[in-house]
Amino acid sequence: MKPNGHSRPRLADVAKLAGVSLGSASRAMSHPDAVKPKTLAAVRAAAEALQYIPDESGRALASRRTLSIGVVLPTINNPIFAAFVHHLQKELAAKGYTLFVLAHEYDRAAETMYIERLVRRRADGIVLIGSDQEAEAQNILKRAGIPTVVTWSVQAQPRATDIGFSNLDAMTMIVEHLAKLGHRRIAMLSGAPDSNERAAARIASLREAATRHYMTVSSVHHVPLHIAGGQEGFARWQQASDGATALVCATDTIAAGVLHAAALAGVAVPAQLSVTGFDDIDISAILTPALTTVRTPVVEMARVAAASLLATLQGEPMPAHPSLPVELVVRASTGPAPV
Amino acid sequence: MKPNGHSRPRLADVAKLAGVSLGSASRAMSHPDAVKPKTLAAVRAAAEALQYIPDESGRALASRRTLSIGVVLPTINNPIFAAFVHHLQKELAAKGYTLFVLAHEYDRAAETMYIERLVRRRADGIVLIGSDQEAEAQNILKRAGIPTVVTWSVQAQPRATDIGFSNLDAMTMIVEHLAKLGHRRIAMLSGAPDSNERAAARIASLREAATRHYMTVSSVHHVPLHIAGGQEGFARWQQASDGATALVCATDTIAAGVLHAAALAGVAVPAQLSVTGFDDIDISAILTPALTTVRTPVVEMARVAAASLLATLQGEPMPAHPSLPVELVVRASTGPAPV
DNA sequence: TTGTAAGCGTTATCAG
DNA sequence: CTGATAACGCTTACAA
Numbered sequence: 036m037k038p039n040g041h042s043r044p045r046l047a048d049v050a051k052l053a054g055v056s057l058g059s060a061s062r063a064m065s066h067p068d069a070v071k072p073k074t075l076a077a078v079r080a081a082a083e084a085l086q087y088i089p090d091e092s093g094r095a096l097a098s099r100r101t102l103s104i105g106v107v108l109p110t111i112n113n114p115i116f117a118a119f120v121h122h123l124q125k126e127l128a129a130k131g132y133t134l135f136v137l138a139h140e141y142d143r144a145a146e147t148m149y150i151e152r153l154v155r156r157r158a159d160g161i162v163l164i165g166s167d168q169e170a171e172a173q174n175i176l177k178r179a180g181i182p183t184v185v186t187w188s189v190q191a192q193p194r195a196t197d198i199g200f201s202n203l204d205a206m207t208m209i210v211e212h213l214a215k216l217g218h219r220r221i222a223m224l225s226g227a228p229d230s231n232e233r234a235a236a237r238i239a240s241l242r243e244a245a246t247r248h249y250m251t252v253s254s255v256h257h258v259p260l261h262i263a264g265g266q267e268g269f270a271r272w273q274q275a276s277d278g279a280t281a282l283v284c285a286t287d288t289i290a291a292g293v294l295h296a297a298a299l300a301g302v303a304v305p306a307q308l309s310v311t312g313f314d315d316i317d318i319s320a321i322l323t324p325a326l327t328t329v330r331t332p333v334v335e336m337a338r339v340a341a342a343s344l345l346a347t348l349q350g351e352p353m354p355a356h357p358s359l360p361v362e363l364v365v366r367a368s369t370g371p372a373p374v
Numbered sequence: 375m376k377p378n379g380h381s382r383p384r385l386a387d388v389a390k391l392a393g394v395s396l397g398s399a400s401r402a403m404s405h406p407d408a409v410k411p412k413t414l415a416a417v418r419a420a421a422e423a424l425q426y427i428p429d430e431s432g433r434a435l436a437s438r439r440t441l442s443i444g445v446v447l448p449t450i451n452n453p454i455f456a457a458f459v460h461h462l463q464k465e466l467a468a469k470g471y472t473l474f475v476l477a478h479e480y481d482r483a484a485e486t487m488y489i490e491r492l493v494r495r496r497a498d499g500i501v502l503i504g505s506d507q508e509a510e511a512q513n514i515l516k517r518a519g520i521p522t523v524v525t526w527s528v529q530a531q532p533r534a535t536d537i538g539f540s541n542l543d544a545m546t547m548i549v550e551h552l553a554k555l556g557h558r559r560i561a562m563l564s565g566a567p568d569s570n571e572r573a574a575a576r577i578a579s580l581r582e583a584a585t586r587h588y589m590t591v592s593s594v595h596h597v598p599l600h601i602a603g604g605q606e607g608f609a610r611w612q613q614a615s616d617g618a619t620a621l622v623c624a625t626d627t628i629a630a631g632v633l634h635a636a637a638l639a640g641v642a643v644p645a646q647l648s649v650t651g652f653d654d655i656d657i658s659a660i661l662t663p664a665l666t667t668v669r670t671p672v673v674e675m676a677r678v679a680a681a682s683l684l685a686t687l688q689g690e691p692m693p694a695h696p697s698l699p700v701e702l703v704v705r706a707s708t709g710p711a712p713v
Numbered sequence: 714t715t716g717t718a719a720g721c722g723t724t725a726t727c728a729g
Numbered sequence: 730c731t732g733a734t735a736a737c738g739c740t741t742a743c744a745a
Contacts, residue, residue: 043517045738056716061740071714086517091494092434093738096721101431103474103495111463117456124450124477133491135442136475138463152472155430156442178382178425262656295660317601321634323662384722395732400724410730432722435737 044085046093053081064089095157104344105135105153106162107146109231112138113260113288114316115333116164119186122337123162130345132159141230147172154179160344166190166197167232182347186336189236195355196343198336202233205329206240207247208363209283209311212327214248217372218281218309221245223255224268224293225285234260237285237313253277258289265292273300280309280372287312287319287328294322294368305370315364324367332359383424392420403428434496443683444474444492445501446485448570451477452599452627453655454672455503458525461676462501469684471498480569486511493518499683505529505536506571521686525675528575534694535682537675541572544668545579546586547702548622548650551666553587556711557620557648560584562594563607563632564624573599576624576652592616597628604631612639619648619711626651626658626667633661633707644709654703663706671698 050060055074063070063078070078081087095101104127108116116138124134135158139145150172153161161176161183168176176183188199213221223241226234238255245252254277258264268289272282284290290312297304304310304324312319312328319326339356347353389399394413402409402417409417420426434440443466447455463473474497476488489511492500500515500522507515515522527538552560562580565573577594584591593616597603607628611621623629629651636643643649643663651658651667658665678695686692 047738057739058717058741059715062715065740069714074714088490088514088518089494090496090738092431092440092496093721094740095431096435096723097738097740099721099740105472110460111450111456112460114453114456117450117453120475121449121451121477124475125479128476128488133444133474133476133495135472136459136463137467137472138460140464149467151427155428156472157429157431175427179427262660291657291660298662318630318657321601321630322660323637386722396723397725397733398731401731404724408730413730429722432737433724435739436722436724438724438737 043090044087046087046089049078049081049085049087052085053077099157100348101157101159102131103133103135103156103158104160104162105137105149105156105158106164107137107139107149107153108164109141110138111136113286114318115286115288115314115331118316118333119164119337122334123341126338126341127345130341132345143169143230147175151175154181157181159348160184162186162340162344165232166193182344182353184340184344184353186340187233189232196353198339198343198356198359200332200336200359200361202236202240203243204358205313205331205361206237206283207244208329208361209313210241210244210248210250212363212365212369213281213283213309213311213372214250216309216369218250219372220251220253220277220279221281221283222253222272222275222277222279223283223285224258224265224272224289225255226260227257234285241283253279260286261288262292262295265289265294266296267292269293269296269300273302281369282308282310284310284312287314287316287326290326290328290368291318291322294324294326298323304368307373309369309372311369319364320366322368327366327369328364330362330364332361335359382429383426385426385428388417388420388424388426391424392416438496439687440496440498441470442472442474442495442497443499443501444476444488444495444497445503446476446478446488446492447503448480449477450475452625453657454625454627454653454670457655457672458503458676461673462680465677465680466684469680471684482508482569486514490514493520496520498687499523501525501679501683504571505532521683521692523679523683523692525679526572528571535692537678537682537695537698539671539675539698539700541575542579542582543697544652544670544700545576545622546583547668547700548652549580549583549587549589551702551704551708552620552622552648552650552711553589555648555708557589558711559590559592559616559618560620560622561592561611561614561616561618562622562624563597563604563611563628564594565599566596573624580622592618599625600627601631601634604628604633605635606631608632608635608639612641620708621647621649623649623651626653626655626665629665629667629707630657630661633663633665637662643707646712648708648711650708658703659705661707666705666708667703669701669703671700674698 137149185197188197228235258268315330478484524536527536567574597607651665654669
């Protein structure tokens with residue numbers, strides 16, 4: 036039936052049926068305005084007749100563009116990253132790119148492996164979360180020369196092209212808010228700083244902001260970044276009995292767990308304890324009590340990352356990215372410090 | 375510097391340095407035990423020396439395998455699908471496959487376009503959510519002959535290879551639970567059934583289960599499948615004043631919104647109104663009150679989908695998939711019907 | 714504007 | 730087990 040065996044029709048088949056050369060058929064498909072209208076019509080008709088679907092592997096090899104972009108992130112099982120992927124995919128898909136999603140679950144070696152995988156796949160662009168990849172990953176990336184953009188940048192001196200926001204600004208907002216409410220001793224629940232740049236930055240930022248406002252950070256507990264981690268963290272903090280009147284959480288997921296654990300333990304929030312989050316994910320507004328948190332610019336980071344990557348693929352240099360704004364969202368989980 | 379201009383080293387360069395033919399180099403890389411140890415060592419050393427990273431586009435074209443699998447889903451901005459992608463990615467990545475994620479946001483035309491995109495990219499396998507794709511999509515898939523697996527299947531007579539669970543079983547559990555608590559009139563909040571097979575199945579299932587238990591479904595409201603949709607739905611239901619004593623929600627995200635809206639409206643749950651969800655996402659256990667829901671087998675669907683797809687790629691026929699079990703999770707959002 | 718032909722980087726076939 | 734050589738399906742100079 037098909038001009039060749041029974042595999043799906045190739046461009047050569049289309050060309051033959053249209054009565055033009057392979058080259059013209061290719062041009063008709065990819066550069067419609069580089070051929071005569073008549074040729075274009077013939078090729079299109081033939082393609083339609085054969086229900087031709089181009090094979091991107093051939094195209095990718097010949098043109099050296101895969102039309103795919105990869106994102107390597109910690110985990111998609113955290114609403115903030117899911118939201119990021121959501122928006123990233125949306126932006127990229129609109130421009131014809133397909134998104135590879137690779138989650139390393141906070142395993143550095145896996146992250147390196149995934150980055151290498153994207154290089155092998157010849158992804159046109161790569162989106163990274165943070166800049167604390169292994170040296171080997173950095174080398175691979177440099178040698179491959181694939182346009183790469185770092186998001187959630189936390190560096191004090193980030194490369195101008197990195198995309199991020201100021202964790203210090205965010206923590207300062209939280210600290211000032213708590214200070215106004217009369218809190219003097221605060222404790223923190225965060226992710227493990229050694230395997231997570233962002234956790235480290237948030238701890239350091241809280242410390243710095245607290246110092247500036249003459250507040251004491253009575254204890255810092257490292258917990259997994261999910262609801263259960265928050266529950267666990269609350270228990271650990273309680274045992275510490277460090278006299279803190281507010282619990283600053285490095286992510287909303289942790290805070291959500293804390294709120295639940297506090298309720299179970301009979302600790303009234305915010306009457307006896309104020310709790311703050313970080314990210315402002317969807318559920319934060321409907322927790323009980325609603326969570327005071329700082330909104331992180333996820334949507335903007337996704338948009339900017341996509342836009343800059345695409346611009347780079349058009350030959351433009353990677354633009355510099357100013358730090359994106361964060362915003363304090365005051366809700367019901369914070370209140371005056373108990374006396 | 376590099377044997378060829380300055381693009382990255384190719385396998386030919388490795389072969390030359392190792393003093394073997396291109397063919398042997400290829401075999402050494404892909405079928406290590408098909409070459410003499412000495413050859414293998416020479417090639418590996420050369421590859422190492424050149425920091426050779428294979429190019430998958432070439433491999434894909436020649437071997438007709440891309441080592442990539444695509445998942446086309448409604449949206450990743452719903453925790454249940456995010457969890458699905460999470461597990462799917464995990465399973466596939468472990469076997470060397472990379473996952474393309476395409477979200478159509480409940481747009482059928484977009485879904486078809488994405489499916490075609492995966493065919494063009496020559497994905498080795500495709501994972502679909504539901505079986506209500508456009509006819510064109512089905513054709514494309516059939517002609518392409520790419521192993522495809524349907525998850526979240528809701529058909530009464532599903533293809534044996536489809537993966538899913540019984541919405542009727544789930545709704546029956548909910549109805550029986552509510553019946554025992556004395557409820558007789560229940561209302562439902564669900565997604566729009568015309569653009570969403572699962573929403574339709576859940577509505578029909580609730581109706582059937584209710585009928586069997588001599589219960590009345592007093593009203594059904596269609597809302598977007600997220601928290602805000604639930605809030606909106608609660609308001610609409612209140613206006614209907616249909617006398618229902620329980621609100622059955624088609625997803626936990628909707629139920630979460632309802633719980634919040636009810637609290638704001640001063641409606642006590644479960645004293646004045648019982649609320650049920652569907653899925654058992656992470657947050658459901660920590661909502662106030664904790665949500666009674668039915669646990670949907672997301673992890674299992676992801677595992678089975680991955681396993682079956684991979685098996686098929688090994689040449690085995692796609693296995694039949696028995697319906698996966700659901701489980702009622704009783705928490706605090708349901709209680710005796712008010713008198 | 715078109716056809717011809719040479720790649721793109723790998724695998725696969727087939728003698729040796 | 731190895732080496733030559735022909736694909737794989739498409740793009741892209743280059744000439745006409």
